[in-house]
Amino acid sequence: MQGRASPMVGAVLALALAAGTGAALCWWLLEPRKRQTGGTVRQGVLDLIGNTPLVRVASLSEETGCEIWVKAEMLNPGGSVKDRVALQIVSEALADGRLRPGGLITEGTAGSTGVSLAMVAAAYGCRCSITMPDDAAIEKANMIQAYGASVRRVRPVSIVHPEHPVNVARREAASTPGALFADQFENEANFRAHLKTGEEIWQQTQGRVHAFVSGAGTGGTVAGVSTALKARNPRVRVFLVDPPGSSLFNKVKRGVMYTSEEAEGKRLKNPFDTITEGIGINRLTANFNRALIDDAFRGTDREAVEMAAYLLRNEGLWVGSSAAMNCVGAVKAARAMGPGHTIVTLLCDGGHRHLSKFHSKEYLESMDLAPRETDRSLAFVS
Ligand SMILES: Cc1ncc(COP(=O)(O)O)c(C=O)c1O
Structure with a gap:
């Protein structure tokens, strides 16, 4: 018996070896990029989207006694969230x-x-x-x-x-x-995209996140992130920060779309209301309707401008208007919750694309909004 089994075992082994070598050869031929780089090469520009770093903002954290961590969305290849x-x-x-x-x-x-x-x-x-x-x-x-x-x-x-x-x-x-x-306001693919943003935050904080703060334009960010985080832990608090001229603050606080700057639901925010871009709206969208928001803060243009200057001065972080407003919201959330909490927000985009307005000295002076503060205190946040 043993004498007859040996050639069979040998044949099976030889076959397995041949198959294994074949598979290895296929992998070698089909995966040259992984072979050359250890598997770290991305598949084109779309593969660079998402998985943005979470960054601790030392100045905001030290001044508030909370950990304030920001997701650097300006590092997406197209420069924004x-x-x-x-x-x-x-x-x-x-x-x-x-x-x-x-x-x-x-x-x-x-x-x-x-x-x-x-x-x-x-x-x-x-x-x-x-x-x-x-x-x-x-x-x-x-x-x-x-x-x-x-x-x-x-x-x-x-x-x-x-x-x-x-x-x-x-x-x-x-x-x-x-x-x-594309219909970013009503298309809930927007919300679905941000389920992943929320999951990234959960993973990057290893579940140690107490609050998330965001402004809303379409509402996709706050809806997706709030849904993902609350699915992980329903006790995560979600705060909206709303610019002048937007009705969402009142929607969250009182259940009604209303802003004193304009009649209910009649028109979008306009340049007389706020200099921030991308956030604030006066209609309810399908994406915002999915948001799970606990409370809201108002933010002013002055606070956003001062915050942008603060982040440049103290951190070398150059951010756009909605990102600055998000950081204003993070400070308000820190004060509302008290020291010892971890608060996350997004840096939606960088300052580069705001050079002609939000980061233009002449423009800000014309709006009487040139930054005035020079120190590390956060007294400019009301
Ligand atoms: C720069 C920027 N920040 C923030 C937002 C608001 O995000 P969301 O539309 O997800 O509410 C937008 C939306 O257009 C934006 O363009």
């Missing part, structure tokens, strides 16, 4: 056939989503057309064009006006065969 949303919207539409390679993507946006969609469209071989208000920083329009998309700049008008950017973009898609209206 909106890369996550653009990728989710476009990849879902490509997967279910609403969009095909070469097809047109349209959107109405204050700009950041436009930059991100233009980048994602280019990476997927699609075309992109963005309509934005002409009071948004010109840098964003220039970047969208640099990515090869077209830009239409329109007067900032109410959402009920046919020339509102969102309405223009919706019509453009409807009249172009095979086109996708």
